[in-house]
Amino acid sequence: MFWDEELSPEEEDEIIEWTARELYKYGMETAAILFLESYKPMSRIGTSMGTVFFTPLMPIFGDNAAIKSQKVMKLFEEHKNVEKLIVRLEEIASKGLNPKSDDKKDKVSEGDSMKKKGWRQYIPFL
Numbered sequence: 001m002f003w004d005e006e007l008s009p010e011e012e013d014e015i016i017e018w019t020a021r022e023l024y025k026y027g028m029e030t031a032a033i034l035f036l037e038s039y040k041p042m043s044r045i046g047t048s049m050g051t052v053f054f055t056p057l058m059p060i061f062g063d064n065a066a067i068k069s070q071k072v073m074k075l076f077e078e079h080k081n082v083e084k085l086i087v088r089l090e091e092i093a094s095k096g097l098n099p100k101s102d103d104k105k106d107k108v109s110e111g112d113s114m115k116k117k118g119w120r121q122y123i124p125f126l
Contacts, residue, residue, distance in 0.1 A: 007075060012084075015075050020088040027118025029093045033086055040082045047077045 007015075023032045039046060051073050058066040075081050115121075 007071060011071065012075055012081060015072060016081065016085050016088055019072070019085060020092055023089060024092045025118070027120055029089045033089050033093075036082055036086050036089075040079055040086075043079055043082050044077050047073045 020029075023029050051070075055066070055069060055073065058069045076085075
């Protein structure tokens, strides 16, 4: 299993960046920051519970999903990694980065910023 291995700093940064961009892509950056700020003091307990309850179910989705979920659980046991994710989410949200671009400096054009993103596109009055 993966639990014996340590994550490299490059893998940590890659997982944090992927998570932040996925949350931004679906328009959940504000809710995620709120949740993560309240979750940070209990991150070790939360990831332990997630490991117990969710890790046995992940092989259903394939070996890649099982390994990735174990890496994510291991990564977010540490408070510093949760803080890194919060900071990255704030950076992405404040700069209005294009989540589909690999270039971190790429800005969303004015027309794209007016479009609703994520789940908000299905609610007409938001």
